[in-house]
Amino acid sequence: MSSDASLELKPKLAPKTKLRLDPKTGKHILLYPEKGLLLNPTGAAILQKCTGEHSLEAIVALLAEEFQSDANTLRPEVLTFVQGLLDRGLLQAAP
Amino acid sequence: MTTEDRLYTLIAELTYLCPLRCVYCSNPTNLAAHPDRLSTADWLRVFKQAAELGALQLNLSGGEPLLRRDLEELVAGAHALDFYSNLITSGLPLTRPRLLKLKEAGLSSVQVSIQDSLPAEAERIAGRSSFEQKLEVARWVKELDLPLTLNVVLHRQNLGRIAEIIALAESLNVDRLELANTQYLAWALDNRAALLPSEAQLDSAREIAKAAKERLKGKIEVLFVLPDYYSTRPKACMSGWGKRYLLVTPDGLALPCHLAHTLPGLEFDNVQERSLDDIWHHSAAFAAFRGEAWMPEPCKSCDRRELDFGGCRCQAFHLTGNAAATDPACALSPQHGLITSARAAAQEAPLIPLGLRYREIRR
Numbered sequence: 001m002s003s004d005a006s007l008e009l010k011p012k013l014a015p016k017t018k019l020r021l022d023p024k025t026g027k028h029i030l031l032y033p034e035k036g037l038l039l040n041p042t043g044a045a046i047l048q049k050c051t052g053e054h055s056l057e058a059i060v061a062l063l064a065e066e067f068q069s070d071a072n073t074l075r076p077e078v079l080t081f082v083q084g085l086l087d088r089g090l091l092q093a094a095p
Numbered sequence: 096m097t098t099e100d101r102l103y104t105l106i107a108e109l110t111y112l113c114p115l116r117c118v119y120c121s122n123p124t125n126l127a128a129h130p131d132r133l134s135t136a137d138w139l140r141v142f143k144q145a146a147e148l149g150a151l152q153l154n155l156s157g158g159e160p161l162l163r164r165d166l167e168e169l170v171a172g173a174h175a176l177d178f179y180s181n182l183i184t185s186g187l188p189l190t191r192p193r194l195l196k197l198k199e200a201g202l203s204s205v206q207v208s209i210q211d212s213l214p215a216e217a218e219r220i221a222g223r224s225s226f227e228q229k230l231e232v233a234r235w236v237k238e239l240d241l242p243l244t245l246n247v248v249l250h251r252q253n254l255g256r257i258a259e260i261i262a263l264a265e266s267l268n269v270d271r272l273e274l275a276n277t278q279y280l281a282w283a284l285d286n287r288a289a290l291l292p293s294e295a296q297l298d299s300a301r302e303i304a305k306a307a308k309e310r311l312k313g314k315i316e317v318l319f320v321l322p323d324y325y326s327t328r329p330k331a332c333m334s335g336w337g338k339r340y341l342l343v344t345p346d347g348l349a350l351p352c353h354l355a356h357t358l359p360g361l362e363f364d365n366v367q368e369r370s371l372d373d374i375w376h377h378s379a380a381f382a383a384f385r386g387e388a389w390m391p392e393p394c395k396s397c398d399r400r401e402l403d404f405g406g407c408r409c410q411a412f413h414l415t416g417n418a419a420a421t422d423p424a425c426a427l428s429p430q431h432g433l434i435t436s437a438r439a440a441a442q443e444a445p446l447i448p449l450g451l452r453y454r455e456i457r458r
Binding site: 089 | 101103104149151152154177179181203204206240242244270271312313314315316
């Protein structure tokens with residue numbers, strides 16, 4: 001079973017992924033076998049923080065600061081995004 | 096060519112040589128006409144040109160890419176260009192120390208094929224003893240912390256064991272399981288009568304795969320690729336001709352797909368003579384099936400023409416004799432009967448194995 005994205009969960013990128021800049025579009029792209037997920041600035045900012053060190057709540061706080069935005073507005077969007085990537089095995093829960 | 100045509104993936108078919116003789120190999124049946132002609136420096140130049148064109152993914156494929164002695168050097172070159180590199184291998188011949196060297200050179204992931212969950216059946220399809228070695232390689236990949244895809248080509252002779260195949264993938268702790276129904280081209284087209292499943296077989300396998308996909312969500316990415324013989328619309332082959340992929344053959348031809356060099360009337364350029372950028376943007380062969388100008392009816396006025404691009408040009412040619420025909424896998428194709436008759440024959444064919452034509456190199 002995949003993990004459910006609770007706010008204590010510390011997400012980290014799965015070993016099969018590679019996050020890099022796509023020079024053609026200037027956007028970040030998450031590469032994995034045979035595919036790639038082109039990211040918007042928020043998606044890229046979230047994944048750059050998925051190192052296994054930060055909890056989701058901490059990531060939300062960091063994003064709120066970075067984007068000068070409200071944590072309560074960001075929280076549900078971040079949870080949905082992270083859950084989607086957990087389900088696809090692109091993110092994992094750090095121990 | 097539109098602004099949407101953007102190279103993402105370079106498929107480097109490093110050699111057509113392979114220790115296996117799989118009866119559904121996707122290499123062309125005249126593979127002896129395309130010997131290894133590119134040096135290490137040639138391949139490294141091709142990688143660089145592909146990266147400059149925008150490619151982010153590199154599939155190191157074949158034949159069997161491990162037969163190239165310079166594979167470590169090629170992987171290191173790909174790593175220096177920041178490619179996501181995927182080694183697509185049979186697992187033969189390989190030792191654990193060599194796999195470690197490939198990892199240290201910067202390899203991103205490994206795809207190992209198995210032919211069946213039953214060793215004897217797997218080896219009958221592969222045409223040689225190989226099963227234990229493949230499992231060993233899969234275990235090494237995991238031990239060395241490399242991402243592992245297990246690829247299994249499905250057909251009427253192994254679809255009944257899909258549950259066992261999935262269980263094997265779980266026991267190997269794979270990251271990704273690609274359950275890909277045979278594409279009936281090249282060697283597989285010659286063996287179609289022995290390989291094409293019945294609808295009942297396929298339906299039952301699809302249900303099992305679907306349940307496994309749900310059960311393994313977040314743990315193993317399970318892909319089940321339907322055969323286009325059992326769908327009503329064709330596949331968006333290669334995501335469109337010359338749109339996302341470029342393939343280079345062992346002798347240096349730059350192609351939009353694995354079998355484009357089997358199509359008549361197209362002259363493909365060699366990477367030893369022209370740059371990838373020039374080929375991608377200006378070669379007549381890459382332009383041939385881009386866009387919609389080439390399309391016949393019913394594609395031309397179809398509302399799915401931007402979704403499936405008329406299907407597979409190679410399938411169109413190898414079944415109808417005309418590479419510019421609508422892919423007969425489409426139910427709207429006037430030649431769809433070529434598919435339905437093959438399908439009808441598959442409902443009745445006995446499950447006793449028919450004779451198989453093994454991949455071989457004729458000199």
